[in-house]
Amino acid sequence: MTSKMPDGKAMRDGQIFSARLNNVVTTEREFDELVTKSLPELLDRATSQTKRFLRETNQWGDDITHEKLALRWGYELVERFVVFGRTEVPCRPFFLLDSLIAKSFSQPDPLCYHKELLTPVGRFLDGLASRAVVSRDALIALFYHFYGFSQAHVVKLLGFGQAESQRVYKNFERWRQSGWQRTMNETGLSLSEIEVLEQELRARPDHLNNEVDRLMPVLQSHYRKSEPEHYPCLSEQKWGQLFHDDYGHDYRVWHLAFCRDCFMEVADHRQAELSNGSKPQVNLHIHPLKKGGVLALFGGDRGGRQHGHTRAQRLSRTSA
Amino acid sequence: MDTPELNDYRAHLLDALDDQPRRAAEERPVFLQVLVNHERVGSINCAEPNPAFACTTKDRSIQHLEIRSESGVLLGGCVAPEAGQRNLRLPVGKGSLILSVQNHFDGGSLQLRYEGAPGWWSQVASAIGLPAGAPSTAAPKVPVWTMTTAFAQIVLAVGVVALLAERVPNWLGSEDRAHQVEEEMAARQSTQDQIDQVHRQLAQLVEAQSAAMAVSRGEQDRIAQLNTLVDTVARTQQKLSSQVVAVQEDLKTVKTDVAQEVQSGMRVAVSAVEADRDMVRQDLQSIKSVNETLIKQVALLESRNRELHARLALTSLEVAKANAAAPKPTVVAKNDPPKDTPVATAVPVSDAIREADRQAFMFWVAFQDGTTEKSIEELVQEINGIKKGPMKSGWYSVEVNLPHPEPPDRFLESVKRAKIVKSVVTSKAMPPAQ
Numbered sequence: 169m170t171s172k173m174p175d176g177k178a179m180r181d182g183q184i185f186s187a188r189l190n191n192v193v194t195t196e197r198e199f200d201e202l203v204t205k206s207l208p209e210l211l212d213r214a215t216s217q218t219k220r221f222l223r224e225t226n227q228w229g230d231d232i233t234h235e236k237l238a239l240r241w242g243y244e245l246v247e248r249f250v251v252f253g254r255t256e257v258p259c260r261p262f263f264l265l266d267s268l269i270a271k272s273f274s275q276p277d278p279l280c281y282h283k284e285l286l287t288p289v290g291r292f293l294d295g296l297a298s299r300a301v302v303s304r305d306a307l308i309a310l311f312y313h314f315y316g317f318s319q320a321h322v323v324k325l326l327g328f329g330q331a332e333s334q335r336v337y338k339n340f341e342r343w344r345q346s347g348w349q350r351t352m353n354e355t356g357l358s359l360s361e362i363e364v365l366e367q368e369l370r371a372r373p374d375h376l377n378n379e380v381d382r383l384m385p386v387l388q389s390h391y392r393k394s395e396p397e398h399y400p401c402l403s404e405q406k407w408g409q410l411f412h413d414d415y416g417h418d419y420r421v422w423h424l425a426f427c428r429d430c431f432m433e434v435a436d437h438r439q440a441e442l443s444n445g446s447k448p449q450v451n452l453h454i455h456p457l458k459k460g461g462v463l464a465l466f467g468g469d470r471g472g473r474q475h476g477h478t479r480a481q482r483l484s485r486t487s488a
Numbered sequence: 489m490d491t492p493e494l495n496d497y498r499a500h501l502l503d504a505l506d507d508q509p510r511r512a513a514e515e516r517p518v519f520l521q522v523l524v525n526h527e528r529v530g531s532i533n534c535a536e537p538n539p540a541f542a543c544t545t546k547d548r549s550i551q552h553l554e555i556r557s558e559s560g561v562l563l564g565g566c567v568a569p570e571a572g573q574r575n576l577r578l579p580v581g582k583g584s585l586i587l588s589v590q591n592h593f594d595g596g597s598l599q600l601r602y603e604g605a606p607g608w609w610s611q612v613a614s615a616i617g618l619p620a621g622a623p624s625t626a627a628p629k630v631p632v633w634t635m636t637t638a639f640a641q642i643v644l645a646v647g648v649v650a651l652l653a654e655r656v657p658n659w660l661g662s663e664d665r666a667h668q669v670e671e672e673m674a675a676r677q678s679t680q681d682q683i684d685q686v687h688r689q690l691a692q693l694v695e696a697q698s699a700a701m702a703v704s705r706g707e708q709d710r711i712a713q714l715n716t717l718v719d720t721v722a723r724t725q726q727k728l729s730s731q732v733v734a735v736q737e738d739l740k741t742v743k744t745d746v747a748q749e750v751q752s753g754m755r756v757a758v759s760a761v762e763a764d765r766d767m768v769r770q771d772l773q774s775i776k777s778v779n780e781t782l783i784k785q786v787a788l789l790e791s792r793n794r795e796l797h798a799r800l801a802l803t804s805l806e807v808a809k810a811n812a813a814a815p816k817p818t819v820v821a822k823n824d825p826p827k828d829t830p831v832a833t834a835v836p837v838s839d840a841i842r843e844a845d846r847q848a849f850m851f852w853v854a855f856q857d858g859t860t861e862k863s864i865e866e867l868v869q870e871i872n873g874i875k876k877g878p879m880k881s882g883w884y885s886v887e888v889n890l891p892h893p894e895p896p897d898r899f900l901e902s903v904k905r906a907k908i909v910k911s912v913v914t915s916k917a918m919p920p921a922q
Contacts, residue, residue: 200509207505211498235494243501247508247562248554255566255576268567271551275525302523303560335519335558342559354504356497422528 189261196254202261203250210249210265215242217269222281233286236356241279243354245269280390288361289368289379292454295355297391300425305347308339309456310425314380315435316451325438326420327411340457348456365454373452381450384428392426399423407434508562515557517581522600523554531558532602534583539602550589550596555580568596573692581605590692592699793902800891801872849896850876850887851903852913859908867906871899883913 186209193199203210218238222228249265256264272278285294296313299306311317317325319340323333352362369376399419402410407430410416424431428450435448520532522541525548532541554565555578564578568589578585582605590597855864864884868875873888890899900912 204506207502211502211505232491232494236497239494239498239501243505246505248552248565250505250508251512251562252552252565252567255578271567299560301526301528302521302554302556302562304519304521304558306560339558347559350504353500358493358496418531 186262190263192258192260194258196257199253199257199259199261203253206261207246210246210261211239211242213242213262213265214245214249214269215239217266217273218242218245218279221273221279227281233291237281237286240354240356245272277390280387282386282390284383284386288357288365289376289452290383291355292357292362292365293380293383293387295351295357297387297426298355299347299351301391303347304335304421305339305343306351307421307425308336309343309348312340312457313453314384314428314450315431315448316453318457325435326417326424327414327438328417329414332417341459344456344459362454369452369454377450377452380452384450388426388428401427401430404433404437408437411438511561512563515559515561515563515581517557517563517583517602519558520563520580520585520602521556521558521560522598523552523556524550524598525552526554529598532600534602534604541600542598544595544597546595548595549591549593550598553587553589553598555585590695790902790905797899797902798870798872801889804889804891848887849890849899850885851896851900852883853886853903854882854910854912855884855908856910863908867903867908871903 186206188202189206189209193202215238218241219228219234222234222238228234245268246265249268252268253259253261253264280294280298282290284290296306296310300310308319308322311322311325319336323336326332326336328336365376399422401423410420411434424434432448439446439448517534520534521528522530522532522543524543524545529543529545530541532539549570550568551570552565552567555563557563563580564585566574566576566578566587566589568574568591571591571593573591574587574589576587578587580602584603584605586601586603588599868886871886871888873886876885876887888899890896896914900914903909904912
């Protein structure tokens with residue numbers, strides 16, 4: 169990281185790159201090289217503009233949580249800029265970044281900001297949901313983190329066939345291997361914060377699950393706006409018809425992961441196929457499900473006990 | 489704010505950004521997620537034959553297009569103009585994604601098509617003019633055979649190369665014919681491509697024309713609405729101006745009425761005042777004439793009065809003379825003669841009684857400055873008086889005999905009216921103090 173180096177050479181390099189970012193870049197190769205060397209400047213610029221947007225909308229607070237939030241959103245903007253920019257050559261990189269940021273912030277309600285989502289558990293949920301909008305792995309994993317559903321139960325809940333089931337298993341696998349950790353890194357949750365969350369979940373599972381239950385509508389109301397117009401909530405009868413006629417697989421995944429009410433309704437309706445008949449409820453899990461783990465659904469345990477180390481979780485070699 | 493935790497987080501993010509191209513390159517494009525304006529609108533299964541995707545948005549144009557892998561890695565994307573068309577070819581994995589965005593101001597449409605990278609065999613087959621579609625689409629479907637197929641392709645290629653090396657000299661004669669066939673094929677292909685391109689352009693033109701027609705119709709409607717609005721405003725303005733004129737005329741009428749009323753009122757008031765003034769003048773004149781008449785009468789009366797006084801004095805003298813000619817003794821009159829009258833010593837008692845009846849009256853009189861002695865003598869004679877002694881301090885002592893019925897005050901008033909008299913007092917013995 170050039171900007172983190174304390175010597176004067178790094179500073180000079182940064183100034184040179186900043187000057188070059190204002191000039192016209194004519195080829196894709198030149199763009200890639202310049203952007204690769206100027207990532208710190210680009211991230212700082214996007215972060216500062218995000219901070220300005222938060223200040224102007226009275227959503228800013230001088231604390232590390234807000235700083236992390238601005239960094240995270242700045243990172244997402246720069247990621248898009250790096251990929252989109254190649255298609256805009258020739259261009260002036262700083263101008264292009266500014267226009268991309270302005271275009272993003274000019275949309276209605278561009279960022280999910282809520283004061284109650286600034287707590288560790290709120291940031292954890294926000295990070296998961298934010299990732300689930302762009303990643304099917306994270307989307308499938310929401311069923312586990314929110315309700316404790318394993319891959320087998322997700323397949324049963326969603327009524328998938330063989331091919332779709334294989335996809336779900338792959339989603340769980342990729343999420344377990346790298347997706348969860350990358351999401352935590354990009355959300356800005358440190359190991360110590362995750363450990364504190366785990367301890368709280370062990371000590372007071374009901375309290376934390378109630379908190380999740382309270383925050384879920386706030387979270388889902390923002391991220392479910394990404395849902396296309398033809399993805400509305402359905403009545404119980406229509407859900408039944410949809411499962412009976414076996415269509416709308418993509419719809420089931422997307423909508424049920426982001427709509428607690430519909431999930432509860434469908435899970436309740438399909439509980440005969442899922443488990444012992446207990447009522448579905450919120451059951452937070454911090455870490456991803458370990459390989460081969462199958463959870464007991466809808467049981468009395470609502471603590472998400474450490475992905476495979478408690479009596480509520482039975483290990484099974486039958487699952488992938 | 490600069491804390492180690494924040495610096496670590498920033499470093500994580502910079503590493504992730506730095507690592508992004510590598511992650512994108514490592515992704516196998518099987519299921520591609522399509523996000524329009526950060527909303528997930530669908531996916532493409534690149535393992536299927538001819539994978540394609542199309543969608544249409546309403547209300548908002550397609551501004552941001554993102555192509556992500558199933559795990560969420562951003563593989564490609566672009567920013568599209570708010571109105572207009574954008575065509576791109578994005579490299580995704582070994583293949584490429586051909587996208588076409590057509591935006592209007594109130595929506596847009598997107599068409600995506602994935603083209604896998606042609607296999608080695610396909611390239612060789614196309615080079616020698618054989619159909620190569622089937623192997624390239626079948627390859628992803630049967631991954632377990634991929635290695636075997638590749639090995640077979642290599643062996644086959646080596647065999648073909650060997651055969652070519654052996655047969656090339658024999659083919660030199662037919663080189664021209666092969667070239668002709670190739671040229672014909674290329675020309676036909678290029679013509680077909682041009683026809684396809686013209687078709688596409690025509691379709692785009694039709695779309696653009698329909699959009700322009702819709703915009704034009706909308707503008708015409710707006711202009712018609714604007715015209716009706718302008719007409720309404722003009723009518724309202726005319727009404728307003730006519731109302732303003734009517735109000736101005738009313739104001740003028742009211743003003744003239746008020747002025748006439750005021751003028752007539754003024755005239756009436758002035759005429760009334762003038763009539764009153766005339767009446768007052770007439771009254772004053774009548775009073776003046778009455779006053780003058782009264783003054784004349786008073787003067788006449790005074791003159792008559794004076795004449796009467798004079799007659800009375802004469803009559804008194806004649807009576808006194810007659811009494812003197814026939815005296816009658818009176819004891820009482822002899823015993824008590826009047827002390828102050830000098831005439832009393834020479835008159836008998838009966839005369840004294842008559843003198844007493846005539847009221848001997850003495851008074852002091854002062855004259856105006858500059859009054860001559862002659863005027864004083866004439867006045868004294870006129871009133872039948874006698875100056876008693878010399879003037880003392882401007883005062884003359886005068887004694888008159890008044891007839892009994894005339895009171896002294898009236899006499900003194902008549903004396904005071906004389907022009908030369910300054911003042912009159914009635915002290916008997918001493919002149920009034922100065």
